[in-house]
Amino acid sequence: MLKKIKLQEAVGTKLAHDITEIRPGEFKGSAFHKGHTVCNDDLCRLQKLGKNNLYLIDLEEDEIHENQAASILADALAGEGIAWKDEPHEGKINLVAASDGLFKVDTTALAAFNMVDEVMCATLHNHTLVKKGEKVAATRAIPLVMKRVPIERAAAIARQNGAVLGVKALRQAKVGLVVTGNEVFHGLIEDRFAPVLSKKVTDLGSEVDGIAFTPDDEELICQAIGNHLARGCDLIMLSGGMSVDPDDVTRKGIRMAGATQMNYGSAVLPGAMFLAAYIGEIPLLGVPACGLYHRITVLDLVLPRILAGEHIGKAELAFLGHGGLCKDCEECTYSHCPFGKTA
Amino acid sequence: MKNFASLLESSAAAHGHLCPGQVVGVRMAMLGCRLIDLDEPTRHDQIKKLIVYIEMDRCTADAVAHVTGVKLGRRSLKFMDYGIMAATFVNLETGKAFRVVSTEEARDLARYFAPEISGKHAQQLKAYKRMPDNVLFRVHQVKVAIKEFDMPGPTRYKATCVQCGQVVRDHREVLKNGRPYCRPCAENAYFSDAREIIRPDMNWAPEQSERSLYLDHLKLKQSNEAESISRKKNIYHINP
Numbered sequence: 001m002l003k004k005i006k007l008q009e010a011v012g013t014k015l016a017h018d019i020t021e022i023r024p025g026e027f028k029g030s031a032f033h034k035g036h037t038v039c040n041d042d043l044c045r046l047q048k049l050g051k052n053n054l055y056l057i058d059l060e061e062d063e064i065h066e067n068q069a070a071s072i073l074a075d076a077l078a079g080e081g082i083a084w085k086d087e088p089h090e091g092k093i094n095l096v097a098a099s100d101g102l103f104k105v106d107t108t109a110l111a112a113f114n115m116v117d118e119v120m121c122a123t124l125h126n127h128t129l130v131k132k133g134e135k136v137a138a139t140r141a142i143p144l145v146m147k148r149v150p151i152e153r154a155a156a157i158a159r160q161n162g163a164v165l166g167v168k169a170l171r172q173a174k175v176g177l178v179v180t181g182n183e184v185f186h187g188l189i190e191d192r193f194a195p196v197l198s199k200k201v202t203d204l205g206s207e208v209d210g211i212a213f214t215p216d217d218e219e220l221i222c223q224a225i226g227n228h229l230a231r232g233c234d235l236i237m238l239s240g241g242m243s244v245d246p247d248d249v250t251r252k253g254i255r256m257a258g259a260t261q262m263n264y265g266s267a268v269l270p271g272a273m274f275l276a277a278y279i280g281e282i283p284l285l286g287v288p289a290c291g292l293y294h295r296i297t298v299l300d301l302v303l304p305r306i307l308a309g310e311h312i313g314k315a316e317l318a319f320l321g322h323g324g325l326c327k328d329c330e331e332c333t334y335s336h337c338p339f340g341k342t343a
Numbered sequence: 344m345k346n347f348a349s350l351l352e353s354s355a356a357a358h359g360h361l362c363p364g365q366v367v368g369v370r371m372a373m374l375g376c377r378l379i380d381l382d383e384p385t386r387h388d389q390i391k392k393l394i395v396y397i398e399m400d401r402c403t404a405d406a407v408a409h410v411t412g413v414k415l416g417r418r419s420l421k422f423m424d425y426g427i428m429a430a431t432f433v434n435l436e437t438g439k440a441f442r443v444v445s446t447e448e449a450r451d452l453a454r455y456f457a458p459e460i461s462g463k464h465a466q467q468l469k470a471y472k473r474m475p476d477n478v479l480f481r482v483h484q485v486k487v488a489i490k491e492f493d494m495p496g497p498t499r500y501k502a503t504c505v506q507c508g509q510v511v512r513d514h515r516e517v518l519k520n521g522r523p524y525c526r527p528c529a530e531n532a533y534f535s536d537a538r539e540i541i542r543p544d545m546n547w548a549p550e551q552s553e554r555s556l557y558l559d560h561l562k563l564k565q566s567n568e569a570e571s572i573s574r575k576k577n578i579y580h581i582n583p
Contacts, residue, residue, distance in 0.1 A: 108455040112478045115448035153477055160475045315459065 001063070002145055003056040007046055010038045016057040017066065017144055018090045021049055030090055034067065055144065062148055066091040069141035069151045073119055076155035077139055079104075079163025092140040097130040101169040102308040105137075109157060109164045116154040118146050123165065125341045129304055130167060137165050170307040173206040173235040176228025178214060178221060180240040180250050185215040192292055193239040200299065201237070204307055209233050214253075216241055221253025225284070229257075234282055235306065242273045242288040250286055251275060259284055263314045267321030268340075271298025276312045283312070295332050298324075301340040344382055344410075347373065347472075354409040358402060363467035367428070367479065368406020371443050374476050375432030376411060378441040385412035390419070394433040394489065398425040403445070418495040433487050440487045443480050452478060490514075504528050 005013070014035050021031035031049060032042065038054070046054075059065065064072075067088040074084045074093040083098040097103065105126040114120055123137040130136055141151065158164045177197055184191045191213065198208045210231060212224035221238070228236055241250030242264075251264060259277035264286070266274040270293075275286030283306050291297050301320060302312055310316070323341045334340075344350070351369050355361035372395075376382070381389050395413045397404045397420060404422075407413075407430050413420035428445035449471065453463075456470035471479060492499055492513045502516040503509070504525035517529035526532060551559075 108452075111455040112448075112452050112474070115446075115452060115478075153481075156477045157475065160477070319458070 001058050001060055003058060004053050005056055007043060007052050007054060010054045010056075011040055011043070013038055013054070013056055016055045019046070019049060019051065020090050057145060059145065063145050064148045064151060066141045066144050066146075069119070069146065070139060072151050072155050073121065073139045073141065073158070076158035077113070077121055077137065077164045079166035081167030081169065082136065082163075082165050088140070091144075092138055094135050095137040095139070095165060097132055097134045097136055097167045099132050099167060099169055101130065101167040102304050103128045103130045103136050104166045104168055104308070106161055106164045109160050112157045112160075113154050113164060116150055116157065118142050118150045119154040121158075121164070127301070127305055127340075128335070136167070168308040170204055170206075170304060171309065173201070173307055174209045174233050175201045175206055175235045175237060176209055176225075176231070176233030177211040178224045178228070178236065178238040179211060180214050180216060180221055180238060180253075182215045182247070184240075185213050193287075196291060197237055197239060197287065197299075200303060204304060206235070206307060216247045216249050218249045218252035218256055221250055222256040225254065225257040225279075229279065229282065236279075236282065236284040237287060238284065239287045239291065240289060242275060242286045244273075254284055254286065257284075261313060263312075263317055266298045266302075266317040266324075267319075268298035268301065268317075268324035270294040270326055271301075274298045274302070274317070276302065276317060294326065294328075296326065296334040296339065300334070344373065344376065344384070350410050351406075354406045357409050358405040361468070362402050363464065363471050364402030365406045366468060366471040367445050367449075368403035369410055370471070370476070370479060371403065371430055371445065372407045372410035372432075374480060374482070375407075375430060375441060375443050378443075378482065379432050379434035379439045380437070381434060384410070391495065392434055392436045394419050394421065394435060394487075394495075396421045396423050396431040396433070396487070398423045398427040398429045398431075400424070401428070403428060404430075418493070421493070431485060431487060433489070435489075440485050442483045442485045444483070446479060446481055449474060449479050 002016070014037050015032055017034050018030040019032040020028065022028045031045065057065065070088045070091055070093045071086050074095060078084055078095055081098050081101055082095050084093055084095045103124055103126070105123050107126055110121060110123065118141055119139070120142060121137055121139040124130070177194055179191055179193050183189050194211050201208050210228060210233070212227065214220040214224050225236055238250055238254065241248045251262070254275070254277055255262060258279050260279070262275065262277040264273070264275045266272060268274070270290035271288065273288035277284045277286070285299065285302065285306070287297070287299050291299055298320070305316070306312060319342055320340065323338055326339050327337065329337070347369060350373070351361070351365060354369050355365050358365060375395070376384050379393070381393055383389050384393050390412060393411060393413060395407060395411050397407055400422065408420055415422065429442055431440055431442040433440040450467065452474065453467045453470035456473045457466045460466045460469050498512045500512070500514055502511050502514070502523040504511060504516065505522045506524055506528040509525040511523065511525045515526065516523040517526060519529060
């Protein structure tokens with residue numbers, strides 16, 4: 001229960017919550033902390049912060065303070081790879097990445113959680129690459145004092161599938177590249193694909209174990225895949241031959257190599273003719289020629305998820321559609337732009 | 344209790360169609376029974392322990408009644424015309440009671456729980472199966488004081504309306520100046536302009552008593568005899 005008292009009568013009482021000071025463009029933070037005993041010297045500053053009354057808190061048995069609530073919420077939201085300190089500031093707790101990796105949000109559980117009136121949690125987008133210590137989410141209770149039950153209900157919703165938030169470390173894959181195309185194989189043009197793909201692989205902490213060049217011949221493509229697998233590669237990436245021309249036989253080669261769960265076509269531009277398939281548990285990614293021209297393509301959306309252990313199937317490629325259109329900006333600002341930010 | 348899928352199938356068949364309200368109702372009843380520790384509410388030893396107050400007359404109400412087996416005529420189903428998607432489950436033996444309210448936010452959350460399905464109806468149908476109880480419902484432990492005259496069992500009291508002579512059961516009469524009236528006489532009824540009628544086909548009954556069967560037999564016999572005499576005397580009735 002909250003009791004309102006006039007500021008002048010508050011001298012000697014303890015503050016019920018942090019009091020925030022905002023100086024536009026300069027400072028935002030706690031001017032006074034919860035528990036601070038109000039003294040005469042504080043009155044002028046509190047008045048300048050617009051406080052003419054303060055709350056005294058007398059908690060009923062079934063009520064909790066916003067700081068307690070924030071701790072319960074943070075505990076329920078935080079899954080594997082998420083760290084947080086039980087030190088609410090202005091009633092809010094930040095959740096950070098405990099390690100480098102791919103930030104994962106159960107957006108359904110988050111929506112259900114936020115539908116509880118008394119709570120909120122804001123996060124980065126699902127599937128954002130984050131560094132250790134980076135803020136990924138923040139949570140707080142909305143009222144200063146509330147019943148305990150809605151907070152526990154929100155916590156239960158957050159835990160429905162384990163937890164709402166997590167950071168998955170990327171595995172270090174041993175990648176086998178297959179660069180297809182008669183024009184490259186016969187030396188008519190210089191290959192540009194292998195360096196582009198290799199950089200994307202190494203930037204994510206994996207290594208390229210071998211690069212095979214093949215003509216547009218399904219049997220030779222199949223053989224190249226087989227050789228990579230025999231050497232112990234656990235991720236195969238193929239470039240070229242993914243389009244609709246008669247010479248585009250890469251898909252045939254992938255199927256011949258024994259791939260199952262082949263999903264050709266993604267709801268992303270650039271990258272519509274992308275292919276994701278599996279031989280056993282090993283993913284095969286077919287990268288269309290757009291990967292040569294565009295700095296960022298569907299591969300940049302999918303590869304981190306593959307390395308985080310996610311299975312990429314039809315639904316995953318289809319659900320990229322919303323937000324899957326690159327604006328082709330003159331100066332690319334990915335990952336700070338809307339590309340790949342599905343709801 | 345049967346599993347969710349079988350209960351939903353039989354509930355939809357009994358109700359007439361499968362709809363999101365059926366999913367909500369079946370789940371509401373399963374949760375309600377679980378909360379008051381009844382695992383087989385329709386079984387003979389549990390059936391008399393249960394009373395359910397249903398606060399809406401929508402698809403969900405039929406599903407709750409189907410799963411729990413409560414019935415209006417057995418007085419185990421109480422219809423409270425609140426227009427709220429809620430039902431309260433009372434265990435008469437333990438006195439435990441829980442009010443389960445279907446949340447409004449579940450409608451908005453359907454698109455998150457079944458994003459792959461288009462169409463509001465189909466999406467809700469799938470999403471309501473996927474939502475945890477915590478999202479689909481809010482639960483309150485409540486106290487329900489059930490009056491003696493609302494309990495199942497034989498009629499415990501009858502009054503006679505001093506205006507029309509109608510017998511009124513279970514203290515549903517209205518007292519005016521200390522005298523009992525039936526509701527239609529005491530206040531505005533749901534009907535008006537009542538005028539008694541009679542029709543010939545209202546003499547019909549599905550079964551007949553022994554005495555009326557005997558009288559019918561006699562009539563037939565007399566009629567056959569009369570026809571036989573007429574034929575012998577060569578008398579015919581000629582219809583104009």
